[in-house]
Structures are given as structure tokens and as C-alpha cells.
Amino acid sequence: MTENNTARIDTIRLQRLARAFNESAVFYAAIDLELFTHVSAGADSISSLATAMGTSELNAERLVVVCLAMGLLERGSDGGLVNAPDCEKFMVKGSPRYAGPWMTFTRHEVDDWMHLTEKLLDPSPPTELGLYDDLTVERARKYHAATYSIGMGAGRRFCREVDLTGRRKMMDLGGGSGAYSINAVQAFEGLSAVVFDLPPVTVVTQEYLDSNGVADRVTTQGGDFINDELPSGCDVAVMASNLPIYNAANIQKVVHKTFAALEPGGEMHLIGETLNADGIGPVDAAMWGMAEINYGSGGRTHSVTECIGYFENAGFVEVGNVDFIAGTLTRTFGRKPA
Ligand SMILES: C[S@@+](CC[C@H](N)C(=O)[O-])C[C@H]1O[C@@H](n2cnc3c(N)ncnc32)[C@H](O)[C@@H]1O
Incomplete structure (x- = not known):
């Protein structure tokens, strides 16, 4: 050279x-x-x-x-x-696609990030729910004004990419504003959905279901998807944008519980910020895991390889993973045998 x-x-x-x-x-x-x-x-x-x-x-x-x-x-x-x-x-x-609330969603963390060194050295054990401990309806309303401003686009994309024709009922785990469910019942005739989220959030979910005119086809159920029973009678499950909030044991537990709750032949889609198969990058996915330090949770970023493993360990077949939003989100999917 x-x-x-x-x-x-x-x-x-x-x-x-x-x-x-x-x-x-x-x-x-x-x-x-x-x-x-x-x-x-x-x-x-x-x-x-x-x-x-x-x-x-x-x-x-x-x-x-x-x-x-x-x-x-x-x-x-x-x-x-x-x-x-x-x-x-x-x-x-003023545009329906205005994403300002989402772009400033993490602005309140600026001071925390500037104290990252101290946080990395803090020996306190993490909590299970982190950010969601002591959640109030008011905080949930503000939080989901932001997730709705980006989630409706993601929900539309999901319905373009995943054909749910013939499916009857979807559980939307940690569904928040209900963005995925709202789009899904509008896109697929005969489909109904249940948004499962923490009780204060479901109050806010109901407001979005009402304003989108889908309250007759989408219901809510308050609960903790790690520790409570999941909805029954569903042949589709979606869990979107929850992944880095939890550690591997809890994500594996939810995937297992979802497998058990789904009807035979049902399908699950886990959309989240994921590291590449080799665990290196993208930066955005890695940063969402790091951000959990600001909330004291035990969460971390999971790799594509790990997500596929959670599905296979639970018993899903035809497991795969595809890019959902390149550089940020992937979608892991699998089917429960009939
Ligand atoms: C980032 S938001 C995503 C909302 C929605 N899935 C979307 O993509 O627009 C994460 C959601 O997961 C919910 N969540 C987190 N942990 C949960 C748990 N243990 N049980 C139920 N919901 C939970 C939060 O309350 C919040 O609504």
C-alpha cells in the first residue's frame, strides 16, 4: 500500500x-x-x-x-x-403528519444525559417498570400525544406490509394510543382489536379510539403484560415499541405468554428497536437501550438474533425478522402451529 x-x-x-x-x-x-x-x-x-x-x-x-x-x-x-x-x-x-411532539418526546432527558457518567456508576438496582412506575392519566395523555404523532404512520405501514385479511381479533400489547389497532380495523374488514396497556393509559387510548370513530371495533383492557393475564380469543398479536424497556427474561416471558394466549394458527409481530444480528449497531437502537438508564428500568436493547430466539423458544414456527423502519425498527414474526 x-x-x-x-x-x-x-x-x-x-x-x-x-x-x-x-x-x-x-x-x-x-x-x-x-x-x-x-x-x-x-x-x-x-x-x-x-x-x-x-x-x-x-x-x-x-x-x-x-x-x-x-x-x-x-x-x-x-x-x-x-x-x-x-x-x-x-x-x-397543522399538517396531519406533523411529528413535532415526537421529535421533542425525549427533550426532557437532556439534563439526565449530561449526567450519564454518574448514572453509569450508580449501583442502585433497576425497577421493573421504570418510566411507567407511578404513571398518571395526565402523564399518559402527554406521552401518547407524542407516540400518536409518529405511531399512526407506523400503524399504516404495518397494515401495508402485513396482510391480516381473514383475521378476526388482534391484541395490541402496550398499544398506547391504539395507533396500530385503529389502522388495522380500518384496513381489514371484519377485524376487531383489543388494546392492552397499563390502566392509566387505557383511559387515553379510549379518547383516541373515540376520536377516530373505531370504538365499536376496538376495546381496551388495562393490565401489565409481564404479570397479568393477556386477552383471549385473538388470532393476531402485535407488540410495538416496547422492546428496550425490558430485559431478556421479561421479553421472553411476554412472547411465551402471547404464544399461549393466541388461538392455534395465530400470528405474532414484535416491532421494536433492535440491534443487527451481530449485536453491532444501529446507533439509534443502541441508544434506546441506553436511555432506559434515565428511568431506572432494567431494560436494554435486544438483537435480531435474540428476538428470533424468543419466538423459537416460545414455540412459534415460520419465524423471521425484517426491517420495519430501516436503521431503527425491525419486525420479528412467527405463527403458532394450528
Ligand atoms: C412507546 S409506547 C408504544 C405505543 C404503541 N405500541 C405505538 O407503537 O404507538 C409503549 C407502550 O407500552 C406500554 N407498556 C409498557 N410496559 C407495559 C406493561 N408491562 N404492560 C402493559 N403495557 C406496557 C406503555 O404504557 C406504552 O403505552
């Missing part, structure tokens, strides 16, 4: 990591100041944005320069500012 093609080792990546929190702060400020909403409404220059956001021109320029650099804003063919396609689709307030 000649010197020219020897990979050069430098500090660029490390420097970026040392200041990566700046990017979150800029994104949060852009959301607070409704930057993307103003751009979508036609404010396409620094001066018009300064007026719309209520900042000085200097500060509007600073924000625009960084957002252009981060690829959140772009220059249109006439040189005016436009939103990047994802910001236009998901970050414009």
Missing part, C-alpha cells in the same frame, strides 16, 4: 461527537420557533423569517446557516429558502 491510499486517521469524527448536542439544540429551537412552518407558508428569506419567528436578523441568519448546513433547509431554484423534503412532510405545524 502506498502512502497516498493509506487511510488517514484524524479527529474530525471525534470533534463532531464532542459537539453533537449542538445539533439537537438547533433542531429543538427550530421547532420552538416554527421555522419549518414559516418556510412552508412562504417565508423564504432571512428577513422574512426574522419577522415571522420574532428574532433579530442576525439570529435568523445564524439559524438558517446551520439548518442549511444540516440539510434541514435547502435553496430552491430561485435561491429562496425551502424545507428539505422530510421537514416539509413532517415538521409543518
